[in-house]
Amino acid sequence: xxxxxxxxxxxxxxxxxxxxxxxxxxxxxxxxxxxxxxxxxxxxxxxxxxxxxxxxxxxxxxxxxxxxxxxxxxxxxxxxxxxxxxxxxxxxxxxxxxxxxxxxxxxxxxxxxxxxxxxxxxxxxxxxxxxxxxxxxxxxxxxxxxxxxxxxxxxxxxxxxxxxxxxxxxxxxxxxxxxxxxxxxxxxxxxxxxxxxxxxxxxxxxxxxxxxxxxxxxxxxxxxxxxxxxxxxxxxxxxxxxxxxxxxxxxxxxxxxxxxxxxxxxxxxxxxxxxxxxxxxxxxxxxxxxxxxxxxxxxxxxxxxxxxxxxxxxxxxxxxxxxxxxxxxxxxxxxxxxxxxxxxxxxxxxxxxxxxxxxxxxxxxxxxxxxxx
Amino acid sequence: xxxxxxxxxxxxxxxxxxxxxxxxxxxxxxxxxxxxxxxxxxxxxxxxxxxxxxxxxxxxxxxxxxxxxxxxxxxxxxxxxxxxxxxxxxxxxxxxxxxxxxxxxxxxxxxxxxxxxxxxxxxxxxxxxxxxxxxxxxxxxxxxxxxxxxxxxxxxxxxxxxxxxxxxxxxxxxxx
Amino acid sequence: xxxxxxxxxxxxxxxxxxxxxxxxxxxxxxxxxxxxxxxxxxxxxxxxxxxxxxxxxxxxxxxxxxxxxxxxxxxxxxxxxxxxxxxxxxxxxxxxxxxxxxxxxxxxxxxxxxxxxxxxxxxxxxxxxxxxxxxxxxxxxxxxxxxxxxxxxxxxxxxxxxxxxxxxxxxxxxxxxxxxxxxxxxxxxxxxxxxxxxx
Numbered sequence: 001x002x003x004x005x006x007x008x009x010x011x012x013x014x015x016x017x018x019x020x021x022x023x024x025x026x027x028x029x030x031x032x033x034x035x036x037x038x039x040x041x042x043x044x045x046x047x048x049x050x051x052x053x054x055x056x057x058x059x060x061x062x063x064x065x066x067x068x069x070x071x072x073x074x075x076x077x078x079x080x081x082x083x084x085x086x087x088x089x090x091x092x093x094x095x096x097x098x099x100x101x102x103x104x105x106x107x108x109x110x111x112x113x114x115x116x117x118x119x120x121x122x123x124x125x126x127x128x129x130x131x132x133x134x135x136x137x138x139x140x141x142x143x144x145x146x147x148x149x150x151x152x153x154x155x156x157x158x159x160x161x162x163x164x165x166x167x168x169x170x171x172x173x174x175x176x177x178x179x180x181x182x183x184x185x186x187x188x189x190x191x192x193x194x195x196x197x198x199x200x201x202x203x204x205x206x207x208x209x210x211x212x213x214x215x216x217x218x219x220x221x222x223x224x225x226x227x228x229x230x231x232x233x234x235x236x237x238x239x240x241x242x243x244x245x246x247x248x249x250x251x252x253x254x255x256x257x258x259x260x261x262x263x264x265x266x267x268x269x270x271x272x273x274x275x276x277x278x279x280x281x282x283x284x285x286x287x288x289x290x291x292x293x294x295x296x297x298x299x300x301x302x303x304x305x306x307x308x309x310x311x312x313x314x315x316x317x318x319x320x321x322x323x324x325x326x327x328x329x330x331x332x333x334x335x336x337x338x339x340x341x342x343x344x345x346x347x348x349x350x351x352x353x354x355x356x357x358x359x360x361x362x363x364x365x366x367x368x369x370x371x372x373x
Numbered sequence: 374x375x376x377x378x379x380x381x382x383x384x385x386x387x388x389x390x391x392x393x394x395x396x397x398x399x400x401x402x403x404x405x406x407x408x409x410x411x412x413x414x415x416x417x418x419x420x421x422x423x424x425x426x427x428x429x430x431x432x433x434x435x436x437x438x439x440x441x442x443x444x445x446x447x448x449x450x451x452x453x454x455x456x457x458x459x460x461x462x463x464x465x466x467x468x469x470x471x472x473x474x475x476x477x478x479x480x481x482x483x484x485x486x487x488x489x490x491x492x493x494x495x496x497x498x499x500x501x502x503x504x505x506x507x508x509x510x511x512x513x514x515x516x517x518x519x520x521x522x523x524x525x526x527x528x529x530x531x532x533x534x535x536x537x538x539x540x541x542x543x544x545x546x547x548x549x
Numbered sequence: 550x551x552x553x554x555x556x557x558x559x560x561x562x563x564x565x566x567x568x569x570x571x572x573x574x575x576x577x578x579x580x581x582x583x584x585x586x587x588x589x590x591x592x593x594x595x596x597x598x599x600x601x602x603x604x605x606x607x608x609x610x611x612x613x614x615x616x617x618x619x620x621x622x623x624x625x626x627x628x629x630x631x632x633x634x635x636x637x638x639x640x641x642x643x644x645x646x647x648x649x650x651x652x653x654x655x656x657x658x659x660x661x662x663x664x665x666x667x668x669x670x671x672x673x674x675x676x677x678x679x680x681x682x683x684x685x686x687x688x689x690x691x692x693x694x695x696x697x698x699x700x701x702x703x704x705x706x707x708x709x710x711x712x713x714x715x716x717x718x719x720x721x722x723x724x725x726x727x728x729x730x731x732x733x734x735x736x737x738x739x740x741x742x743x744x745x746x747x748x
Contacts, residue, residue, distance in 0.1 A: 018634065019637060025588055025589070026589055026590075026637075045499065046497075046500060047633050047634040047637075048631060048634070050657075050669065050670050051666075051668055051670065054508065054509055054668065055663075055664065055667060058666065070590075070663075073590070073594055073688075133601065137597065137601035137603075141598070141602075155594065155688060218417070218471060218472045218473065219471075220418060220420060220471065220472075220474075305436075305450075307421065307438050309421075318421050320436065333421070335438075372499060500633065500669065503729045503730065504732070505731045505732065508668045513668070
């Protein structure tokens with residue numbers, strides 16, 4: 001206490017990370033605190049910068065397909081798709097209908113997997129230590145089993161090819177997928193019963209980390225984070241890539257833009273994904289699973305540049321490619337959604353308590369493989 | 374030079390691959406403001422920012438991919454070029470126009486050495502602060518720090534032959 | 550040990566167990582290995598999966614992931630160690646109390662793996678800290694991690710108290726933390742831990 005009797009506080013600098021249980025990997029936040037409140041926050045990244053882009057420029061076009069798996073290691077299927085889509089745009093390869101359906105099935109299963117884990121980890125950050133994650137990982141294993149049956153690998157599927165997919169889905173694996181989809185609503189009900197009306201969750205997430213609609217658009221925020229703030233923008237609806245225009249599904253949009261909305265949007269998106277999966281698994285046509293003119297060896301892309309993007313579970317995943325007409329890309333750039341969604345982390349955390357920063361970070365749902373590449 | 378509205382609209386209707394707009398460095402901010410605020414374009418979402426090193430043309434090109442959330446169209450690729458030499462490799466930052474460019478321009482600075490004038494916080498983002506090189510440039514030479522295996526990749530094979538498949542002891546000795 | 554087997558079994562019937570102190574010591578250490586909660590990359594997800602319901606690492610006494618290195622016995626280097634992260638990894642290792650063990654999980658932690666060509670990727674964590682178990686795979690399955698854990702337990706149960714390094718005053722338990730240099734880490738490797746392969 002000073003002579004005048006007014007308590008004076010000194011700001012305190014805290015470095016959260018890179019080894020911290022709630023930073024979802026090797027992410028670091030340099031936080032300046034006044035008492036318990038955040039007055040400044042600077043994210044520090046690059047601790048997992050493993051030169052994906054430079055390696056891809058030294059490799060053949062197809063050679064970097066397995067590397068895309070390791071970008072966002074929860075969602076290897078959607079990463080594959082985004083890269084394949086960008087290359088197909090540049091070469092004009094037509095994807096057969098069955099392959100498009102298979103891609104939709106894989107992408108939506110990935111969305112289920114990602115969102116359930118994201119929510120689980122968010123709840124872990126709130127203090128429900130590991131219990132929701134156990135439920136999420138229990139269900140995730142069923143999807144991983146399916147991916148393993150189809151592609152041979154649990155996490156790093158390396159499944160899509162330019163002009164289609166690598167192997168066909170047989171009846172047994174389709175039945176497996178139907179089984180997963182059939183049990184998912186029951187899991188979601190259980191999950192929600194466990195959490196949505198939980199007092200702890202409500203108290204810690206409502207009106208915490210509010211992101212306004214205008215800032216979300218101006219800061220290029222995409223995916224569930226943007227939609228929770230009221231930005232009605234879903235690339236599946238806007239670009240209508242693949243066969244998404246054939247399915248009947250809604251795009252949930254939040255109002256408050258707080259952490260609770262970002263949690264709820266993911267639950268609702270999973271329910272919509274189940275709808276898409278039911279339709280896709282019902283309507284999947286017979287036919288080839290890869291374009292007959294697609295070449296795996298000696299694959300070349302005409303000179304020029306192109307940008308392809310999809311609605312990955314975390315937001316807009318884009319690939320900007322420059323070709324000189326050769327067997328290697330001249331420039332290969334990934335537009336990672338979780339990296340760009342971090343732009344507004346400081347704005348959301350200012351004035352909040354330090355304990356809320358990890359929840360806000362959890363609700364943005366980052367994966368460091370994608371942030372740092 | 375503000376591009377004629379008709380030209381941009383034509384690009385938008387021509388489809389994704391064909392719509393790129395090369396502007397001079399001095400005009401970049403004015404063009405960006407126009408693209409963002411024009412009621413018929415409203416390109417309010419700057420999706421992707423990246424740099425490309427065209428070593429043969431001796432320039433570094435920064436590419437901005439713009440979309441419109443309000444009107445749901447896009448993309449328009451805005452391209453700005455700067456010479457490769459490190460001192461002259463600078464251009465105005467578009468972060469004041471689109472906040473989403475902030476980290477991506479920092480990344481372009483880190484990996485390509487493009488200095489963005491007017492950027493609020495231009496520091497390295499992926500590499501550590503003491504690092505001096507710009508590793509995504511085509512003429513960057515990585516440190517010699519591992520045994521190069523003779524693989525079919527021509528470049529790696531050449532280095533493997535050069536180093537005899539081991540870490541050169543000199544590389545270790547010199548830095549001790 | 551020098552106990553007559555017949556006497557031993559007779560004593561066991563009376564509820565008296567005869568064993569060397571070493572056995573008890575190793576058995577209790579190997580049955581409660583606390584890993585440090587420290588995920589680097591893709592392999593960390595498989596590490597979490599190994600701790601979750603299906604694979605259930607708790608069966609081996611290793612489910613208590615500690616966020617503080619001071620309370621941990623085991624470091625699972627789960628993923629790519631980049632040059633930017635390497636000083637922190639070494640620092641965490643230094644902060645762990647003896648006895649401590651390291652599992653290098655996945656191709657990246659062993660040698661840089663698929664990212665070996667990268668300018669920011671450390672070509673194997675064993676350049677700076679000694680590694681006990683290597684698990685190949687990209688990423689290794691949770692079963693592989695469980696196997697590594699069992700292998701480590703086997704290794705622990707064979708350690709002799711009069712030979713272990715942490716009672717040796719001359720054996721280092723902390724290693725110098727590399728510094729960020731202008732082009733690379735300095736030094737690029739710790740010669741006391743690692744030596745470049747011979748031609």
